[in-house]
Amino acid sequence: MTKRTLKRAFKDSLPILAGYLALGMGFGVMLQSKGYSFWWAILMSCTMFAGSGQYAGVDFLATGASVLTTAVMTFIINARHFFYGFSLLDKYKGAGILKPYMIFGLTDETYSLVCSTELPDDIHHKRYYFFLTALNHSYWITGCTLGAVLGEFLPFSSKGIDFAMTALFVVIMVEQWMNTKEHLPALLGIGTTVVCLMIFGADMFIIPSMVLIAAELLLFRKKLDPESKQNSEVTADD
């Protein structure tokens, strides 16, 4: 069963393999161009495991940003990750010793696969989530390190290969759309983010989008949540 689980996780992670190698190499190239050796790429990809966070991190390092600036900017750039755990409280329950690592590795891509993949019963679910996280992490570390070692001497033009991430999210959106009759949450997510992007600009739109999306989902709770009509507002966590 473990072998089947690992095989399934590997197959599902292939789009991420392409995307992470490309994005990771882009990061590595940028980092070494600022005078940091590949050891820094290994350190950052192991401890941070965040695409946009690490790209911005190169700037903070290169310009010698203050601790406060670095902390606040990293918080803004990665704030979307705050949402992810809420959907996985039950899926990751009982994962034991593996759980902290699985939470540490909750990237956009891992989260998208974990919350949208329907697993058959002959797959060990918790172990699948762990394998997926660890495989993705290994691709990311490999990409970042390769980029920093090879620098600008890449053997071919990989321009555009990072579209794998966009394509994966589009695929997951289509899957979600076809698997449900209720499209309001998806439409709210897209519409709100587009409006916030136009109002707040590319650097500041994520946090306003998150606040508004949460508020809208709460506003439409009566319509979207069949259980909201019951009296008790607290549920046992088991």
Place this chain on the structure above:
Amino acid sequence: MIDVGHSLILVGVMAVVIAFLRFSPFLAFPEGRKRPKVITYLGSVLPYAVIGMLVVYCFKNVSVLKYPWGLPELIAALWVLGMHVWRRNTLISVFSGVALYMVLVQLVFV
């Protein structure tokens, strides 16, 4: 490169902030503790809204006002969408879309 000590501190700060964001829902609602139904509700609808947000996030640096007006991204994204509705095979949808996008940005819209 600035000095090694300050660089190490900054990497540490970034790692802690990112981990804090990812861990906080799990720390706020630990296993075996009662949690408000509204949190369970949000957890069930957020994936749909978040994927929509992430798709838009991928296009955040695309400018529709100047050449090539976001056309490579639009064409390749529509290709992926159509391909997936048709074949419903993630690997085919993703990798054919990437190949198309690479051709568009490297050979067509140069």
